Amino acid sequence: xxxxxxxxxxxxxxxxxxxxxxxxxxxxxxxxxxxxxxxxxxxxxxxxxxxxxxxxxxxxxxxxxxxxxxxxxxxxxxxxxxxxxxxxxxxxxxxxxxxxxxxxxxxxxxxxxxxxxxxxxxxxxxxxxxxxxxxxxxxxxxxxxxxxxxxxxxxxxxxxxxxxxxxxxxxxxxxxxxxxxxxxxxxxxxxxxxxxxxxxxxxxxxxxxxxxxxxxxxxxxxxxxxxxxxxxxxxxxxxxxxxxxxxxxxxxxxxxxxxxxxxxxxxxxxxxxxxxxxxxxxxxxxxxxxxxxxxxxxxxxxxxxxxxxxxxxxxxxxxxxxxxxxxxxxxxxxxxxxxxxxxxxxxxxxxxxxxxxxxxxxxxxxxxxxxxxxxxxxxxxxxxxxxxxxxxxxxxxxxxxxxxxxxxxxxxxxxxxxxxxxxxxxxxxxxxxxxxxxxxxxxxxxxxxxxxxxxxxxxxxxxxxxxxxxxxxxxxxxxxxxxxxxxxxxxxxxxxxxxxxxxxxxxxxxxxxxxxxxxxxxxxxxxxxxxxxxxxxxxxxxxxxxxxxxxxxxxxxxxxxxxxxxxxxxxxxxxxxxxxxxxxxxxxxxxxxxxxxxxxxxxxxxxxx
Amino acid sequence: xxxxxxxxxxxxxxxxxxxxxxxxxxxxxxxxxxxxxxxxxxxxxxxxxxxxxxxxxxxxxxxxxxxxxxxxxxxxxxxxxxxxxxxxxxxxxxxxxxxxxxxxxxxxxxxxxxxxxxxxxxxxxxxxxxxxxxxxxxxxxxxxxxxxxxxxxxxxxxxxxxxxxxxxxxxxxxxxxxxxxxxxxxxxxxxxxxxxxxxxxxxxxxxxxxxxxxxxxxxxxxx
Numbered sequence: 001x002x003x004x005x006x007x008x009x010x011x012x013x014x015x016x017x018x019x020x021x022x023x024x025x026x027x028x029x030x031x032x033x034x035x036x037x038x039x040x041x042x043x044x045x046x047x048x049x050x051x052x053x054x055x056x057x058x059x060x061x062x063x064x065x066x067x068x069x070x071x072x073x074x075x076x077x078x079x080x081x082x083x084x085x086x087x088x089x090x091x092x093x094x095x096x097x098x099x100x101x102x103x104x105x106x107x108x109x110x111x112x113x114x115x116x117x118x119x120x121x122x123x124x125x126x127x128x129x130x131x132x133x134x135x136x137x138x139x140x141x142x143x144x145x146x147x148x149x150x151x152x153x154x155x156x157x158x159x160x161x162x163x164x165x166x167x168x169x170x171x172x173x174x175x176x177x178x179x180x181x182x183x184x185x186x187x188x189x190x191x192x193x194x195x196x197x198x199x200x201x202x203x204x205x206x207x208x209x210x211x212x213x214x215x216x217x218x219x220x221x222x223x224x225x226x227x228x229x230x231x232x233x234x235x236x237x238x239x240x241x242x243x244x245x246x247x248x249x250x251x252x253x254x255x256x257x258x259x260x261x262x263x264x265x266x267x268x269x270x271x272x273x274x275x276x277x278x279x280x281x282x283x284x285x286x287x288x289x290x291x292x293x294x295x296x297x298x299x300x301x302x303x304x305x306x307x308x309x310x311x312x313x314x315x316x317x318x319x320x321x322x323x324x325x326x327x328x329x330x331x332x333x334x335x336x337x338x339x340x341x342x343x344x345x346x347x348x349x350x351x352x353x354x355x356x357x358x359x360x361x362x363x364x365x366x367x368x369x370x371x372x373x374x375x376x377x378x379x380x381x382x383x384x385x386x387x388x389x390x391x392x393x394x395x396x397x398x399x400x401x402x403x404x405x406x407x408x409x410x411x412x413x414x415x416x417x418x419x420x421x422x423x424x425x426x427x428x429x430x431x432x433x434x435x436x437x438x439x440x441x442x443x444x445x446x447x448x449x450x451x452x453x454x455x456x457x458x459x460x461x462x463x464x465x466x467x468x469x470x471x472x473x474x475x476x477x478x479x480x481x482x483x484x485x486x487x488x489x490x491x492x493x494x495x496x497x498x499x500x501x502x503x504x505x506x507x508x509x510x511x512x513x514x515x516x517x518x519x520x521x522x523x524x525x526x527x528x529x530x531x532x533x534x535x536x537x538x539x540x541x542x543x544x545x546x547x548x549x550x551x552x553x554x555x556x557x558x559x560x561x562x563x564x565x566x567x568x569x570x571x572x573x574x575x576x577x578x579x580x581x582x583x584x585x586x587x588x589x590x591x592x593x594x595x596x597x598x599x600x601x602x603x604x605x606x607x608x609x
Numbered sequence: 610x611x612x613x614x615x616x617x618x619x620x621x622x623x624x625x626x627x628x629x630x631x632x633x634x635x636x637x638x639x640x641x642x643x644x645x646x647x648x649x650x651x652x653x654x655x656x657x658x659x660x661x662x663x664x665x666x667x668x669x670x671x672x673x674x675x676x677x678x679x680x681x682x683x684x685x686x687x688x689x690x691x692x693x694x695x696x697x698x699x700x701x702x703x704x705x706x707x708x709x710x711x712x713x714x715x716x717x718x719x720x721x722x723x724x725x726x727x728x729x730x731x732x733x734x735x736x737x738x739x740x741x742x743x744x745x746x747x748x749x750x751x752x753x754x755x756x757x758x759x760x761x762x763x764x765x766x767x768x769x770x771x772x773x774x775x776x777x778x779x780x781x782x783x784x785x786x787x788x789x790x791x792x793x794x795x796x797x798x799x800x801x802x803x804x805x806x807x808x809x810x811x812x813x814x815x816x817x818x819x820x821x822x823x824x825x826x827x828x829x830x831x832x
Contacts, residue, residue: 385690389690390689392709393689394622395710396710396711397626398711399714400623400626400714404714425713447693448693448694463720464716467713467715477777477820477821478777478822479777479779479782479822482773491697492693496691515821534820589820
């Protein structure tokens, strides 16, 4: 199963649904019209003609009007409705047939002199169906004649009689917007492209048209009907409709404003062409929305099965695909958690297999990049170490020279030499911190875990800073226990931490200031290494910031403050690496007290014992 | 007699400097710039070896390793690489101390002295600082030949300081280890005792106050 099946089946489902929808849209209307036409012709053939011609005045009355063709008749059936009903009933498609229909019979020439005319007029005035449509809405201009293929019929033979009838036209005010009403309408027959566009109703001199079009028809309207009665609404419709029917258009439909009931009329010519029942007009209405809805939604029996089949296909297709995606996701996650060391092993020729191999390629690319980066970092560290090494030697020489100068009395400005010495010591501290900081960045692996003699650490750091303390005229003293105190960790880091704190205490002190380094042990086998001074100390807000991971003093600060921050920050980080407590506080002498506290790893007897 | 120090350092500038200030400090210097494997005859009268770890052609630790096969002369290792594994390896191979460059000349001198200092502590015997002599066994204090009458606590304080002459001892330690914690365990009490002691020692008082720490018996500067 391939993922594209998902897409294909979904598309196919849409296509099937649309095709069936279109099919129903196109054929439904035609089918229902044909059915009605067929039903009416059958009805008339099977005795309807006799009944109609025997009593044309009553026959046209509503023959049937059912909401549901399989249900009961809503109104008392006319005597001849049985055949129609049964005919319509036979077809399941009847569900889409008009709910209410009216049948009118017309004689062959469709003349208003037809004996049925008064009754028709009455019927129209009463309204029909459920009363939502009145005859006044019958606007012939909106009438559309359709041929078998649903195309508009050419209005080939519209009666010229329409001309003079315009002034008296009663329903002119109901012309819908956009209907043609220009003066030119009077000038003659419409062009072929204007279906159902006769200029006027066939009122007084209407006979001319029908007489010409309907073969064998009497054609002469009664004069009294022309003048003594109001014009018959709808007659013109019937007239033109009949004409159209003769020209091969079996039905005419009229649509009113969108969203309202859609009025449909069918004029069905009977096989016989004479007598009062030569043309039967079926008129019904249907809701426009319902029409659209029906036309676009084919019955579930038609589309349901294919769609169900396709859903199953999709499910069958999607199942394994989903499982593979879940598996791939798990593999990618696992690989991501162990720094992409776990390979992605999902195989396959499908798209998911390709995705997996793309992930795998990305993974190896990441590994390559990481390896390259680690290589670069290693090179950088090596470079840094070499540079530190290379700088350390000349700096030692420089310190030697400075020390020599400081020792010569009188020849040099002692202040200058002293300042130079402090700067040299500062350089040395920076180099130490640079090298330490690069190692701290790499984390624990480079940190040694050896027992370290803290007494020695204190001594080294104090001895290292004695020259600079002397130059700064700061007293530097220390106290250590008699027996060496051991702590576990990295001696270079420990020394650097203590060096930073001591140098900081000396640099940021006043002339004749004091610095004391004290190593003590407590009863619970912990050591306390503290450095205190009586310098100006550090403001509280800065104290809390020293412990920030990447704390560097702001750029606006000078070198002096910057070093204080960096040195103490590195001391803090080193304490963290050793899981020691590191605290800054105000000493009781006004300056800063820095404390390291941690577990004692052991104590050895003094080597001299 | 000046003690002889052998320096193996390849950097000429630094080497000559070290030679210069150690000579000034009273040591007899021998300097080699090339690393060669040590032979016993070179170390006949050498009191201390100052060994640079990075030498052309030979790794300083190899020299140390060879040296330790025939001599236990103290070795001070110099390293420009501030690298713990180097130091740990050097200490494990028998180096006595190490120094990381850059350093101050005074620093080196002090460390050399610390290495060469002979332990001179005799348990229970008399301890002498200047004119002051105390006998821990007999619990007696003398200035020259004149006995000084001190109380039991004063003696304990003085003995504790004298035992570690030259080193500062914290008040806390003295309070916790010398004073009777039941009766007089406070730093104020300690200060009172020390004050009495100083008066009794008079002109030969050797007890000095160390800022931030406590007290120390002053030793005459060895240099």
